[in-house]
Amino acid sequence: MSETAASPARTDGLAAQPPLLEVKGLQKFFPITRGFLQRVVGHVRAVDGVDFTLAEGETLGLVGESGCGKTTASRCILRAIDPTGGSILYRTREGRTVDLATLAPRELLPLRAEIQMIFQDPFGSLNPRMNLLDNVGEPLLVNGMGNRRERADRVAELLRLVGLRPEFMHRFPHAFSGGQRQRIGIARALATNPRLVVADEPVSALDVSIQAQVLNLLLELQTRLKLTFLFVAHDLSVVRHISDRIAVMYVGQLVELAKTDALFRRPQHPYTSALMRAVPAADPRVRSGDGILGGEVPSPAAPPQGCYFNPRCRHAQARCRVEAPALREIAPGHFSRCHFAGEMEF
Incomplete structure (x- = not known):
């Protein structure tokens, strides 16, 4: 599990009851094999210690660049793939709390109806x-x-x-x-x-005008059916429209988690800030695109020492290259994995 004292949780009214979903120290490593005997020589750390909670009736946006591990994390929650470590605590319709990460396939069957997925590709997800x-x-x-x-x-x-x-x-x-x-x-x-719906990039393959229609449909259905959404996306503008809170992932780790308004008002991680500046502005008079990051996304098979973001961060200092930051609470309900969060403007 990551170094936080407790899983990042809601601090508003939705947190009055136990969370519908609580993810603690979620890990998914894929083995790297080599040679005739296929010996394991390393691991791809696709998801590396992710913690968050999801309240009933809430929408949590999970965002990040391609390859950051957000889809792998969502599939672990669904048990479409088996996690390497951590726990996935789910409160069932009967009020029991079960760890989805440890349940056998037969034990998962009664819960499949409660947790469903909307797939990214509307063409490939239906049987022709x-x-x-x-x-x-x-x-x-x-x-x-x-x-x-x-x-x-x-x-x-x-x-x-x-x-x-x-x-x-x-x-x-x-x-x-x-x-x-x-x-x-x-x-x-x-x-x-279902009670929990995992939406994996549900509008990324659609035209912009159709995206708005589908997002509005999801919001309407959430209100009407009292659904809880884990909304996976790479587009911050889409996530801002639909999410109560946003969790930002980078190279398998959660780097920032906050309410949507607080995150956009004052991001507390340089990666989040760069993602926001990279979103094109609708006004042609407003300069945009200055948030494009230099360098390459580190390989999850060989992440850099210290902070994973330090090779691309313009605020990086010596400490960042040797000491891995913990995900810590900067303000009520606002978590950041940065040594200097709360001390400087990103």
Whole structure:
């Protein structure tokens, strides 16, 4: 686990009840093998000690550059892949708290309906040989709804919920646009009445105008169905629109975590600040793009000594190159993994 005294948690009203999800020291290492005997000579530290909580009804945005480990972390939470270490404490519908990281596949089955995923690719996530009734209704069939008429009624209800016509259920995925396919993917994720939805870059493959429609749909569904979202993305402007809090990842580690307004008002890590400055401004008179970072993202197989960000940081000092910073609370609910957070403007 990281060096924090406790997992970063909410400090507002949503934290009055136990968190729906609490991730502690999450790790996922992939072995590097070499030679005829495939001996392990190292590890890719894709996720390296991630801590956060997620309150019921909240949206937590998980952001970072490609390869930072955000998708790997989300798939560990779903147990699509097995974590190397750490705990994933989930509060079930019955009120029990279970560690998803240690459950056997058979023990996970009853919880699959409560935790669902919206995939990034609306084209590849649907079976092209199945119509919408079978694509959206498959989770219902897997979870025991064997009556096809009942499934058809439920699929019709789900299609209306996401803004599609029920008669579309007899068409195949190729007949729909990218935005419509993503709505179908959302309908499938909601089929089992989940409590926690992991959205993995759900709008990155869509046009900007369609992105706004899908984001507004997710916000509407969250209010209507009382959903909790872990929203994975690389676009800060998208995450700002939908998230209550934002967690920023870099080379497998969480480097900053805060409420959305506080993060954008005053970032407490130089990497977060650089990401914000790199977002193009809508006003052509405003200069943008000065946050583009020099150098290369370090390899998670051989991260630099000290702070992982120090080779690219313009504020780096001697201490940063030898001493790894801990994720610490700078202000109420605002955490940063930087030696100088709270002491200088980034």
